[in-house]
Amino acid sequence: MARMKFLCDAERCIECNGCVTACKQENDVPWGVNRRRVVTINDGVPGERSISVACMHCSDAPCAAVCPVDCFYRSEEGVVLHDKDLCIGCGYCFYACPFGAPQFPQAGAFGVRGKMDKCTFCAGGPEKDNSEVEFRKYGRNRLAEGKLPACAEMCSTKALLAGDGDTISEIYRQRVTVRGKGSEVWGWGTAYGRPEAPKGAPGAPGAAPAAPTGGKS
Amino acid sequence: MMGRITQLCVIACGAMAALMLSGCGERPQVIQYKQGKYQGKPDEPPYAAAPFNGDQAKWDRDIRNRTQNQNEYKRIGS
16 A cells, blocks of 8 residues: 655755646645745755655644644545544644644635645545545545646656655665765755764764765756 | 413413423534544545546556656666
């Protein structure tokens, strides 16, 4: 059984925002809601890095843990989805999510917060697959059509990968092996440091990220 | 005169009792949540509907092939 995940290769992302546009177009996302966005670190500084961020479909999702009405569920494919008929728009999930994935439409005259909207991995929601109701509430269900999320499939540099976690990590691993760099700017070592690295060395906790040393991307 | 007052009292008491009893028939209008369990509608797996019609193996195969389209080393050849 597939365990769907996103993976963004910061060495390849060119901050074109094509994934953002594709998501909005594919799912007819309302004005003011961005299910996906591109975040740039050290913008304008040589060596800047961009990464496309949306719901990461956590294995142990904090949004689901804090939801007071338990409207979240995890599909067989590992996609975190929610029932909009049950959502009360309280916003707890927004505070709990480390990626800022939950979004709230504010269409009312006084900024009234609507029901939560987030990336569905293009898997729709708890309505009849590919029905009009499902599209209106959750967007398109591409998984039911045998397709992957629109954001990843149209990514021009294939920086954003989507699919079974093992498969896409294998694709990424092959890339890094061929180009000879990349894993140091995305992954466990960057987030938590390498235990064998001396203090202050690149990759060690608290150290500055290593400067690019060249090589083909 | 007294008879009329008694009659009115009986009617008032009867109406009061009927009003109070109607409260007993009130049904709860708030959803009873079970803590920690998904409370929404059930969802069907992505391979349930057309074009897969329940064929999970075909869906898995299609998704696996589609995922490999993101791999240039296989799609174009290294």
